[in-house]
Amino acid sequence: MILAFEVLSGGTLTIDTTACPTCESKACATVCAEQSPGPVLVIGQDGRPRLKPTLTEVKRGVCTECLGCLLDCEVHGKNAVRFHVPLPGLEAFVASEEAAGRVPVYRK
Amino acid sequence: MARLYEYQGKDLLRRMGISVPRGGLAHSQAEAARIAQEIGFPVAIKAQVLAGGRGKAGGIRFAATTEEVRMAACALLGASIHGIPVEAILVEQRLALQREAYLAVTADPSRRQPIVLLSLHGGVEIEETATQDPARVFQAPVNIREGLPDHVARNILRRTPGATSADTLALAPVLCNLYRTYRTYDCKLVEINPLALTPEGPVAADARVDIDDDAIWRHPELGLTPTEEAGRAPTSLEVIAGTIDQDDHRGTTHFVQLDPDGSLTRELGKIPVAFDCVGTGASLTAMDELVPLGYYPVNFADTSGNPSASKMYRITKVILSQPHIQGYLFVSCISSQQLDNTARGIVAALKELFPATGGKPTIPMLFAFRGAFDQEAIQVFGDHGIAASPWVRLLGRDVDEREAALAFRDLHQEWRETTGRPG
DSSP, rough: EEEEEEEEEEEEEEEEGGGGGGOOHHHHHHHHHTTOOOOSSOOTTOOOOOSSHHHIIIIIIIOOOOOOHHHHHHSSSSEEEEEEEETTTTHHHHHHHHHHOOOOGOOO | OOOOOOOHHHHHHHTTTTTOOOEEEESSSOOOOHHHHHHHHSSEEEESSSSTTTTTTTOEEEEESSSHHHHHHHHTTOOEEEEOOOOEEEEEOOOOSSSSEEEEEEEETTTTEEEEEEEEEEEETTTHHHHHHHHGGHHHHHTTTTTOOOOHHHHHHSSSSTOOHHHHHHHHHHHHHHHHHHHTTTTEEEEEEEEEEEETTESSSOOOOOOGGGGGGGEEEEGGOOOOOSSSSOOOHHHHHTTTTSSSOOOOOOESSSSSTTTHHHHHEEEEEEEESSSHHHHHHHHHHHHHGGGGSSSEEEOOOOHHHHHHHHHHHHHTTTTOOOEEEEOOSSBBBOOOHHHHHHHHHHHHHHHGGOOSSSOOEEEEBBBBBBHHHHHHHHTTTTGTTTEEEEEEETTOOHHHHHHHHHHHHHHHHHOOOOO
């Protein structure tokens, strides 16, 4: 079961909630509750995260894009959160630099 | 601010009803020759670079024949004006100037309103004129609610020293249209210097148009890329960084490459490092401390105003994509910025860029978190194991910029000795 929602920056947060009922930490909701203006992710009766605001509200910026759910789920939960945000042109730039022998430090 | 090239500025003025010389943009000798033949001789050939003092630097040539056009184009294309390579030239009709005037509209922060600057003694020496004889550059504030209708423009011209009745009649429409350009395109500055007073009427012989950065999105028709003003065409990475603030105005990510190809750093004998700061003041102070220690920040970055972690994630990826870097410094000023969010963005980027080590970088990185939630920011690095990296130093609010720079030097030296990398 996938929970996916768009955020203001144009990115998309995707949570594979398959393993969430067995997650003891519920780290995504815990960190989200600390953010102003309040939680975006809450835990439903089935033990999986769900959105508290509407998709439209989230897209308008209710989600502050703190990336807490992404990072805390990785460390304390089931590593179920993925975040994709566009950065147009970066991959092509890196590829062209590499072709010219200018390799970024993180690719060496 | 987004500064337009001369040819772009003239196109804007032409659209707003101000006469400009006939001409076209060329990228080759053949193209320049074709344009010159179409518009007729004599012509002016002008290097298109975002730099002042272009004429004095040899960036403007005149030609009376096709061969002369080719020679001028050959001399200019690929040349460097104030360190900026010339990639295009404007070929346009050479004007028969009788007199030169200066016209500009800009914002006056002290009055908090637009202001018209006008002189009947225009030309390349206008700055000197303004310094030596300020009275010859007439200033008139504009009531932004009233705008600049024809009668107001005429009143301004009547009060302008040296303006005749004929000048008033000729220049009033230009002034009205210049103000209209300023308002329509959200300009910070729109300037004609010189405005050539010819027998056929006033013609804008040059044009400088600076658009307010924050208004670029209102003018997609201009096709501008939202990059920082760097006095040159934006680099690929600057264009990429410019998209980060496109749809999300929560905090800002400013990014300018100071030495895109690393040549300046090599010439200076310095060590290239990537750089990010919260706050421009802290940024400049930290840079000032780094340079005497033998390092050169190959970019300027300011990520302040409480940007989201998502923005920090993206800008960190951009900053670390610069080739040649031998280190990275992040220094925040003491601010109300929520630094744990800042740290999450950086950590997310590091984990993606250095997956084999779980986010631990292969070059020295120093992070000085000073301000709101600084301890939480340092904790984020600890939670993800990155704090345990031998090449990461995390500092708190008890250090100043000099101490941060010195700590980075120690870390870099240790990294160099351990890895055998050249410094």
